[in-house]
Amino acid sequence: MESIITSQAADIAKLERTGAHSHIRGLGLDDKLESRANSQGMVGQLKARKAAGVIVKVIKQGKISGRAILIAGAPGTGKTAIAMAMSQEIGDVPFTSIAASEVFSLEMSKTECLTQAFRRSIGVRIKEETEIIEGEVVEIQIDRSLTGVGPQTGKLTLKTTDMETIYDLGQKMIGSLTKEKVMAGDVIQIDKATGRITRLGRSFTRARDFDATGPDVKFVQCPEGELQTRKEVVHTVSLHEIDVINSRQQGFLALFSGDTGEIKPEVRDQINQKIAGWCEEGKAEIVPGVLFIDEIHMLDMECFSFLNRALEDTMAPVVIMASNRGMTRIRGTNYQSPHGVPIDFLDRLLIISTQPYSEDEIKQILKIRCDEEEVDMTEEAMGVLTKVAVETSLRYAIHLISTGHLVAQKRQAAKVDVIDIKRVYSLFLDESRSVQYMKEYQDEFLYNEIVAGQDDRMAVDQSTTST
Numbered sequence: 001m002e003s004i005i006t007s008q009a010a011d012i013a014k015l016e017r018t019g020a021h022s023h024i025r026g027l028g029l030d031d032k033l034e035s036r037a038n039s040q041g042m043v044g045q046l047k048a049r050k051a052a053g054v055i056v057k058v059i060k061q062g063k064i065s066g067r068a069i070l071i072a073g074a075p076g077t078g079k080t081a082i083a084m085a086m087s088q089e090i091g092d093v094p095f096t097s098i099a100a101s102e103v104f105s106l107e108m109s110k111t112e113c114l115t116q117a118f119r120r121s122i123g124v125r126i127k128e129e130t131e132i133i134e135g136e137v138v139e140i141q142i143d144r145s146l147t148g149v150g151p152q153t154g155k156l157t158l159k160t161t162d163m164e165t166i167y168d169l170g171q172k173m174i175g176s177l178t179k180e181k182v183m184a185g186d187v188i189q190i191d192k193a194t195g196r197i198t199r200l201g202r203s204f205t206r207a208r209d210f211d212a213t214g215p216d217v218k219f220v221q222c223p224e225g226e227l228q229t230r231k232e233v234v235h236t237v238s239l240h241e242i243d244v245i246n247s248r249q250q251g252f253l254a255l256f257s258g259d260t261g262e263i264k265p266e267v268r269d270q271i272n273q274k275i276a277g278w279c280e281e282g283k284a285e286i287v288p289g290v291l292f293i294d295e296i297h298m299l300d301m302e303c304f305s306f307l308n309r310a311l312e313d314t315m316a317p318v319v320i321m322a323s324n325r326g327m328t329r330i331r332g333t334n335y336q337s338p339h340g341v342p343i344d345f346l347d348r349l350l351i352i353s354t355q356p357y358s359e360d361e362i363k364q365i366l367k368i369r370c371d372e373e374e375v376d377m378t379e380e381a382m383g384v385l386t387k388v389a390v391e392t393s394l395r396y397a398i399h400l401i402s403t404g405h406l407v408a409q410k411r412q413a414a415k416v417d418v419i420d421i422k423r424v425y426s427l428f429l430d431e432s433r434s435v436q437y438m439k440e441y442q443d444e445f446l447y448n449e450i451v452a453g454q455d456d457r458m459a460v461d462q463s464t465t466s467t
C-alpha cells in the first residue's frame with residue numbers, strides 16, 4: 001500500500017511544469033497604473049508595462065475595439081511576457097494568442113484562419129434568468145413499495161424563515177438527493193430547469209442536534225423570504241464557439257479536436273444577425289476581447305490587407321502584435337519595411353517599444369526564475385549567471401538555471417554554485433560561441449553555403465524570411 005502512495009506522490013510532483021512565462025502573474029501595476037519595480041513576476045520595462053496597463057484598462061471597460069497595438073523591441077526584452085501578463089489581467093474578456101506562422105496551414109485558407117482567430121477573440125455575454133428553489137430541509141420521506149420493485153416516490157419538506165412547502169419527489173430527484181447525501185437540517189439549492197441539487201451547508205438552527213460534526217461542515221443561515229427565487233446567470237462564449245456549434249458539418253465535438261475546418265460565411269452571417277437581435281433585446285452583450293499575434297513579421301501582404309479591413313468591422317477585437325525584427329522584407333515581396341509590416345498598416349498601429357534590461361534587472365529576473373524552478377543558488381553563482389546573461393542573452397542564462405541545478409544534484413549539493421554554472425556554460429554553447437564554432441568548423445558541416453566575406457548572420461536571416 002505504501003509503495004502505491006509514494007509512486008502517486010512522485011507522479012504529482014512530476015506534473016508541476018514550469019513554462020517560459022509561468023512566473024508571470026500580472027503586469028505588476030499599482031492603482032494609478034504606475035509600474036512597480038518588481039511585482040507579480042515582472043521586473044523593469046516600466047514604460048511598456050504602464051502602456052500595456054492603460055490598454056488593459058480600456059479593454060476591460062469595453063470601450064475600444066478594432067485597435068491594433070505593436071510591441072516592438074529586441075529579442076528577449078519581454079514582449080511575449082508582457083502580452084501574457086495582459087492576458088492574466090484581462091479577466092473574463094476573451095484572450096486568444098497565436099503565432100503568425102500558424103496562419104499558413106494547408107487545412108484552411110489564410111483569411112479563414114485569421115477570421116477564426118478574430119471570432120475567437122470576441123465574446124458574447126449571455127444573460128439568463130433561472131428559477132431556483134432554496135431552503136432548509138425539514139424532512140425527506142421516501143416511500144418504498146412492499147415488493148421493492150417499481151419507481152420510488154417521496155416527499156420533501158423545505159422551509160425558509162417565512163414559509164414551508166411540501167414537494168413531491170420523482171425517481172430522479174430521489175436519486176440526486178441520495179447522491180448528495182442530503183439530510184434534514186441541510187440548506188439546499190435546486191435548479192428548477194435541470195433539477196441539479198447543491199448543498200449549501202447546514203442550518204445554524206440545527207447546529208446543536210449534532211455534537212459530532214466534522215471540521216469541513218459549513219454552517220449557514222436558514223434562507224429568508226420566498227422558497228422560489230430568480231437568479232441571473234451570465235456566461236461568456238466566443239463567437240467562434242457559436243459558429244462551430246452551429247455549423248452542421250462539424251458539430252460541437254470539433255471544439256475539442258480543434259479541426260473545425262472552414263466555416264461557411266452564411267452560417268456566420270446568420271449568427272451575427274441573431275446576436276445583434278439578442279443585443280437589442282438586452283439578452284446579450286458583445287465583449288470585444290484581445291487577439292495576440294506573436295512574430296507578426298511572418299504574415300504576408302494578403303494577411304495584412306485582410307487585417308486592415310477586418311479591424312474596421314464593428315465587431316473587431318483589439319489586436320496586439322509583437323515583433324523583434326528591424327527593417328526587413330515583407331513576406332512574399334521584395335519591399336523592405338520596419339518590422340516587416342507594410343507602412344500603411346503600420347500607420348494604424350499604436351507602438352509600444354521595449355528596452356534592453358540593465359544588469360540589476362536581469363539579476364532580479366533570474367532570481368524570480370530560480371524561485372519558479374525551485375532552484376537554490378548561491379549569491380556568487382547568481383553573480384556569475386548575471387554576468388553570463390549580460391554577455392550572452394537573458395534566455396541563455398535562464399536555460400542554465402535548470403541545467404545547472406541538474407549538475408549540482410549530480411554532485412549532491414543542495415545549492416547551485418559557481419562551479420555548476422561554469423560546467424554548464426562549457427557544456428552548452430550560447431549563440432555567439434555557436435556561430436564562432438560554425439565559422440571554425442564549417443567545412444565539416446553538410447550544406448555549407450556561406451560565401452567567404454559575407455556577413456553570415458544576415459545570410460541566415462534572409463533565408464528564413466524569404467519564402
Ligand SMILES: Nc1ncnc2c1ncn2[C@@H]1O[C@H](COP(=O)(O)OP(=O)(O)OP(=O)(O)O)[C@@H](O)[C@H]1O
Nearest residue numbers: 020021041042043045075076077078079080081324
Ligand atoms: N520584465 C520581465 N520580467 C520578468 N520576466 C521577464 C521580463 N522580460 C522577459 N522576461 C522573461 O525572459 C524570457 C524572454 O522574454 P520574452 O520571451 O518575453 O522575450 P521576447 O521579447 O518575446 O523575445 P522574442 O523577440 O525573441 O520573441 C521569458 O522567459 C520571459 O518570461
Ligand SMILES: [Mg+2]
Nearest residue numbers: 079080294322
Ligand atoms: Mg516572443
